[in-house]
Amino acid sequence: MPSFFRLATIAALFTATLVSAVPISDPNSNPSFLQKRAGGATVVYRCTIPGTIAITFDDGPFIYTNGLLDILRSRNVKATFFFNGNTYGRIEDFAASVKSAYEDGHQVASHTWDHKDLTTLSPGEAVEELTKLEDAFRGIIGVRPTYMRPPFGSLNQPVLDILGQRNYTAVVWSQDTQDWAHPDDFNASYQVYEQLLNNTENLGQPGHIVLQHEVNQVTALQIAPMAIDLALVRGYKVVTVGECLGDPKNNWYTTSVIDSTIYD
Ligand SMILES: *[C@@H]1O[C@H](CO)[C@@H](O)[C@H](O)[C@H]1NC(C)=O
Numbered sequence: 001m002p003s004f005f006r007l008a009t010i011a012a013l014f015t016a017t018l019v020s021a022v023p024i025s026d027p028n029s030n031p032s033f034l035q036k037r038a039g040g041a042t043v044v045y046r047c048t049i050p051g052t053i054a055i056t057f058d059d060g061p062f063i064y065t066n067g068l069l070d071i072l073r074s075r076n077v078k079a080t081f082f083f084n085g086n087t088y089g090r091i092e093d094f095a096a097s098v099k100s101a102y103e104d105g106h107q108v109a110s111h112t113w114d115h116k117d118l119t120t121l122s123p124g125e126a127v128e129e130l131t132k133l134e135d136a137f138r139g140i141i142g143v144r145p146t147y148m149r150p151p152f153g154s155l156n157q158p159v160l161d162i163l164g165q166r167n168y169t170a171v172v173w174s175q176d177t178q179d180w181a182h183p184d185d186f187n188a189s190y191q192v193y194e195q196l197l198n199n200t201e202n203l204g205q206p207g208h209i210v211l212q213h214e215v216n217q218v219t220a221l222q223i224a225p226m227a228i229d230l231a232l233v234r235g236y237k238v239v240t241v242g243e244c245l246g247d248p249k250n251n252w253y254t255t256s257v258i259d260s261t262i263y264d
Pocket residue numbers: 167254256257258
Protein backbone atom coordinates (compact mmCIF):
# COMPACT_ATOMS: atom_id res chain seq x y z
CA MET A 1 0.00 0.00 0.00
CA PRO A 2 2.78 2.52 0.64
CA SER A 3 3.26 2.35 -3.08
CA PHE A 4 4.26 4.78 -5.70
CA PHE A 5 0.95 4.07 -7.34
CA ARG A 6 -1.04 5.65 -4.55
CA LEU A 7 1.07 8.78 -4.45
CA ALA A 8 0.91 8.99 -8.24
CA THR A 9 -2.85 8.69 -8.01
CA ILE A 10 -3.07 11.51 -5.53
CA ALA A 11 -0.72 13.57 -7.70
CA ALA A 12 -2.86 12.94 -10.75
CA LEU A 13 -6.00 13.87 -8.83
CA PHE A 14 -4.30 17.00 -7.59
CA THR A 15 -3.35 18.08 -11.10
CA ALA A 16 -6.78 17.29 -12.45
CA THR A 17 -8.70 19.24 -9.84
CA LEU A 18 -6.40 22.19 -9.48
CA VAL A 19 -8.16 23.74 -12.44
CA SER A 20 -11.54 23.72 -10.72
CA ALA A 21 -10.23 24.97 -7.40
CA VAL A 22 -10.86 28.52 -6.29
CA PRO A 23 -7.93 30.47 -7.70
CA ILE A 24 -5.47 31.38 -4.99
CA SER A 25 -4.45 34.96 -5.42
CA ASP A 26 -0.81 35.78 -4.90
CA PRO A 27 -0.58 36.09 -1.12
CA ASN A 28 2.32 38.51 -1.42
CA SER A 29 0.10 41.07 -3.06
CA ASN A 30 -2.95 40.26 -0.98
CA PRO A 31 -3.21 42.02 2.38
CA SER A 32 -6.00 39.69 3.44
CA PHE A 33 -4.31 36.41 4.28
CA LEU A 34 -7.25 35.49 6.48
CA GLN A 35 -10.64 35.95 4.88
CA LYS A 36 -14.12 35.71 6.36
CA ARG A 37 -16.17 34.26 3.52
CA ALA A 38 -19.88 34.32 2.83
CA GLY A 39 -21.50 31.45 4.71
CA GLY A 40 -19.35 32.01 7.78
CA ALA A 41 -16.23 29.99 6.98
CA THR A 42 -12.80 31.51 7.45
CA VAL A 43 -10.23 30.79 4.77
CA VAL A 44 -6.55 31.18 5.59
CA TYR A 45 -3.89 31.52 2.91
CA ARG A 46 -0.93 32.66 4.94
CA CYS A 47 0.23 33.40 8.46
CA THR A 48 -0.44 36.85 9.87
CA ILE A 49 2.44 36.99 12.36
CA PRO A 50 5.88 38.00 11.02
CA GLY A 51 8.86 35.76 11.71
CA THR A 52 6.78 32.59 11.88
CA ILE A 53 6.66 29.59 9.59
CA ALA A 54 3.90 26.99 9.73
CA ILE A 55 5.07 23.67 8.35
CA THR A 56 2.09 21.51 7.42
CA PHE A 57 1.93 17.78 6.70
CA ASP A 58 -0.95 16.30 4.72
CA ASP A 59 -2.50 12.93 3.97
CA GLY A 60 -1.37 10.98 7.05
CA PRO A 61 -1.46 9.33 9.46
CA PHE A 62 0.88 6.83 7.91
CA ILE A 63 4.01 4.80 8.51
CA TYR A 64 6.29 7.86 8.78
CA THR A 65 4.20 9.80 11.33
CA ASN A 66 6.05 8.47 14.38
CA GLY A 67 9.48 9.16 12.87
CA LEU A 68 8.38 12.66 11.98
CA LEU A 69 7.11 13.23 15.53
CA ASP A 70 10.54 12.19 16.84
CA ILE A 71 12.18 14.74 14.53
CA LEU A 72 9.85 17.51 15.72
CA ARG A 73 10.34 16.54 19.37
CA SER A 74 14.14 16.57 19.04
CA ARG A 75 13.99 20.13 17.72
CA ASN A 76 11.27 21.25 20.12
CA VAL A 77 9.11 22.74 17.37
CA LYS A 78 5.43 22.39 16.56
CA ALA A 79 3.83 21.58 13.23
CA THR A 80 0.36 21.05 11.82
CA PHE A 81 -0.99 17.69 10.67
CA PHE A 82 -3.90 17.57 8.25
CA PHE A 83 -4.95 13.99 8.83
CA ASN A 84 -7.26 11.85 6.70
CA GLY A 85 -9.52 9.07 7.97
CA ASN A 86 -8.71 6.61 5.23
CA THR A 87 -6.33 7.54 2.45
CA TYR A 88 -2.82 6.10 2.78
CA GLY A 89 -3.50 4.67 6.20
CA ARG A 90 -6.67 4.00 8.18
CA ILE A 91 -6.82 6.37 11.12
CA GLU A 92 -7.87 3.57 13.53
CA ASP A 93 -4.66 1.72 12.67
CA PHE A 94 -2.58 4.81 13.47
CA ALA A 95 -4.60 6.05 16.46
CA ALA A 96 -1.52 6.03 18.70
CA SER A 97 0.35 8.30 16.26
CA VAL A 98 -2.57 10.73 16.09
CA LYS A 99 -2.78 10.79 19.89
CA SER A 100 0.98 11.40 20.16
CA ALA A 101 0.79 14.30 17.70
CA TYR A 102 -2.01 15.84 19.77
CA GLU A 103 -0.34 15.24 23.12
CA ASP A 104 2.97 16.65 21.85
CA GLY A 105 1.14 19.94 21.17
CA HIS A 106 1.10 19.82 17.40
CA GLN A 107 -2.02 21.08 15.72
CA VAL A 108 -4.15 18.15 14.67
CA ALA A 109 -6.54 19.14 11.89
CA SER A 110 -8.89 17.56 9.37
CA HIS A 111 -8.10 16.76 5.77
CA THR A 112 -11.46 14.94 5.39
CA TRP A 113 -12.25 11.23 5.56
CA ASP A 114 -10.78 9.97 2.30
CA HIS A 115 -9.53 12.90 0.32
CA LYS A 116 -12.34 13.48 -2.12
CA ASP A 117 -12.65 16.84 -3.83
CA LEU A 118 -15.49 18.30 -1.76
CA THR A 119 -16.66 20.52 -4.61
CA THR A 120 -17.60 17.42 -6.66
CA LEU A 121 -19.86 15.95 -3.94
CA SER A 122 -23.47 16.47 -2.97
CA PRO A 123 -23.91 18.49 0.26
CA GLY A 124 -24.77 15.29 2.14
CA GLU A 125 -21.66 13.52 0.87
CA ALA A 126 -19.45 16.50 1.68
CA VAL A 127 -20.83 16.67 5.23
CA GLU A 128 -20.14 12.97 5.63
CA GLU A 129 -16.51 13.47 4.57
CA LEU A 130 -16.21 15.82 7.56
CA THR A 131 -18.38 14.04 10.13
CA LYS A 132 -16.82 10.58 9.70
CA LEU A 133 -13.44 12.06 10.56
CA GLU A 134 -14.90 14.22 13.36
CA ASP A 135 -16.27 11.04 14.95
CA ALA A 136 -12.91 9.27 14.56
CA PHE A 137 -11.06 12.21 16.16
CA ARG A 138 -13.50 12.29 19.08
CA GLY A 139 -12.81 8.61 19.62
CA ILE A 140 -9.03 9.08 19.59
CA ILE A 141 -8.36 12.51 21.15
CA GLY A 142 -11.75 13.35 22.70
CA VAL A 143 -12.29 16.49 20.60
CA ARG A 144 -12.59 17.34 16.95
CA PRO A 145 -10.48 19.95 15.14
CA THR A 146 -11.90 23.29 13.99
CA TYR A 147 -9.19 23.66 11.35
CA MET A 148 -9.27 21.73 8.10
CA ARG A 149 -7.56 21.71 4.74
CA PRO A 150 -9.80 20.99 1.76
CA PRO A 151 -8.30 18.22 -0.41
CA PHE A 152 -6.54 19.79 -3.42
CA GLY A 153 -7.25 23.22 -1.87
CA SER A 154 -10.57 22.93 -3.65
CA LEU A 155 -13.37 25.19 -2.38
CA ASN A 156 -16.60 26.62 -3.74
CA GLN A 157 -19.54 28.41 -2.12
CA PRO A 158 -21.57 25.28 -1.24
CA VAL A 159 -18.48 23.81 0.48
CA LEU A 160 -17.77 27.10 2.24
CA ASP A 161 -21.38 27.11 3.50
CA ILE A 162 -20.92 23.64 4.99
CA LEU A 163 -17.58 24.57 6.55
CA GLY A 164 -19.15 27.72 8.03
CA GLN A 165 -22.02 25.74 9.53
CA ARG A 166 -19.52 23.40 11.15
CA ASN A 167 -17.35 26.25 12.42
CA TYR A 168 -14.32 25.30 10.32
CA THR A 169 -11.37 27.44 9.35
CA ALA A 170 -10.15 26.25 5.94
CA VAL A 171 -6.37 26.40 5.55
CA VAL A 172 -4.89 26.65 2.09
CA TRP A 173 -1.16 27.45 1.75
CA SER A 174 1.24 30.13 0.56
CA GLN A 175 4.23 27.92 -0.36
CA ASP A 176 3.96 24.55 -2.07
CA THR A 177 6.99 22.26 -1.89
CA GLN A 178 5.45 20.25 -4.77
CA ASP A 179 6.70 17.09 -3.10
CA TRP A 180 3.76 15.16 -4.58
CA ALA A 181 5.12 15.88 -8.06
CA HIS A 182 8.66 14.68 -7.36
CA PRO A 183 8.44 12.36 -4.36
CA ASP A 184 12.03 11.09 -4.50
CA ASP A 185 13.80 14.33 -5.33
CA PHE A 186 15.06 15.81 -2.09
CA ASN A 187 16.59 18.85 -3.79
CA ALA A 188 13.51 20.01 -5.61
CA SER A 189 11.36 20.40 -2.49
CA TYR A 190 14.17 21.57 -0.25
CA GLN A 191 14.96 24.40 -2.68
CA VAL A 192 11.54 25.88 -1.95
CA TYR A 193 12.63 26.18 1.68
CA GLU A 194 16.09 27.52 0.84
CA GLN A 195 14.70 30.24 -1.39
CA LEU A 196 12.10 31.22 1.18
CA LEU A 197 14.35 31.14 4.24
CA ASN A 198 17.57 32.48 2.70
CA ASN A 199 15.82 35.69 1.72
CA THR A 200 16.34 37.68 4.92
CA GLU A 201 13.64 40.19 3.96
CA ASN A 202 11.03 37.47 4.49
CA LEU A 203 11.73 37.35 8.21
CA GLY A 204 10.02 40.73 8.67
CA GLN A 205 7.00 39.73 6.58
CA PRO A 206 3.97 37.71 7.65
CA GLY A 207 4.99 34.07 7.78
CA HIS A 208 4.27 31.34 5.29
CA ILE A 209 2.15 28.23 5.44
CA VAL A 210 4.15 25.52 3.69
CA LEU A 211 2.45 22.51 2.10
CA GLN A 212 3.96 19.03 2.00
CA HIS A 213 2.89 15.41 2.45
CA GLU A 214 3.99 13.20 5.32
CA VAL A 215 3.13 10.09 3.30
CA ASN A 216 6.25 10.73 1.26
CA GLN A 217 9.24 9.24 3.10
CA VAL A 218 11.73 11.78 1.71
CA THR A 219 9.51 14.63 2.87
CA ALA A 220 8.83 13.26 6.35
CA LEU A 221 12.25 11.96 7.29
CA GLN A 222 14.75 13.94 5.19
CA ILE A 223 13.34 17.29 4.09
CA ALA A 224 11.43 18.08 7.30
CA PRO A 225 14.47 18.01 9.62
CA MET A 226 16.65 19.97 7.19
CA ALA A 227 13.94 22.58 6.60
CA ILE A 228 13.31 23.00 10.32
CA ASP A 229 17.01 23.34 11.08
CA LEU A 230 17.43 25.97 8.36
CA ALA A 231 14.36 27.88 9.61
CA LEU A 232 15.73 27.91 13.17
CA VAL A 233 19.20 29.00 12.01
CA ARG A 234 17.59 31.86 10.07
CA GLY A 235 15.70 32.98 13.20
CA TYR A 236 12.18 31.81 12.38
CA LYS A 237 9.68 30.55 14.92
CA VAL A 238 8.49 27.15 13.68
CA VAL A 239 4.88 27.03 14.85
CA THR A 240 1.43 25.63 14.13
CA VAL A 241 -1.03 27.32 11.78
CA GLY A 242 -3.10 28.43 14.77
CA GLU A 243 -0.06 30.03 16.41
CA CYS A 244 1.07 31.76 13.22
CA LEU A 245 -2.37 33.40 13.13
CA GLY A 246 -2.33 34.32 16.82
CA ASP A 247 -5.31 32.04 17.48
CA PRO A 248 -5.24 30.57 21.01
CA LYS A 249 -4.99 26.81 21.27
CA ASN A 250 -8.41 26.34 22.85
CA ASN A 251 -9.95 27.50 19.55
CA TRP A 252 -8.26 24.72 17.55
CA TYR A 253 -10.63 22.03 18.82
CA THR A 254 -14.20 21.75 19.96
CA THR A 255 -16.32 19.26 21.86
CA SER A 256 -19.57 20.55 20.39
CA VAL A 257 -21.35 18.15 18.09
CA ILE A 258 -22.99 19.98 15.22
CA ASP A 259 -26.29 18.64 13.94
CA SER A 260 -26.15 17.59 10.31
CA THR A 261 -29.63 16.12 9.98
CA ILE A 262 -30.68 18.88 7.58
CA TYR A 263 -28.70 16.99 4.93
CA ASP A 264 -30.26 13.60 5.55
C1 LIG B 1 -19.09 28.24 16.53
O1 LIG B 1 -18.13 29.19 16.95
C2 LIG B 1 -18.70 30.30 17.58
C3 LIG B 1 -17.61 31.32 17.81
O2 LIG B 1 -16.43 30.71 18.21
C4 LIG B 1 -19.37 29.86 18.85
O3 LIG B 1 -19.99 30.95 19.49
C5 LIG B 1 -20.44 28.82 18.54
O4 LIG B 1 -20.99 28.29 19.71
C6 LIG B 1 -19.86 27.70 17.72
N1 LIG B 1 -20.96 26.84 17.29
C7 LIG B 1 -20.92 25.53 17.44
C8 LIG B 1 -22.14 24.82 16.99
O5 LIG B 1 -19.96 24.94 17.91
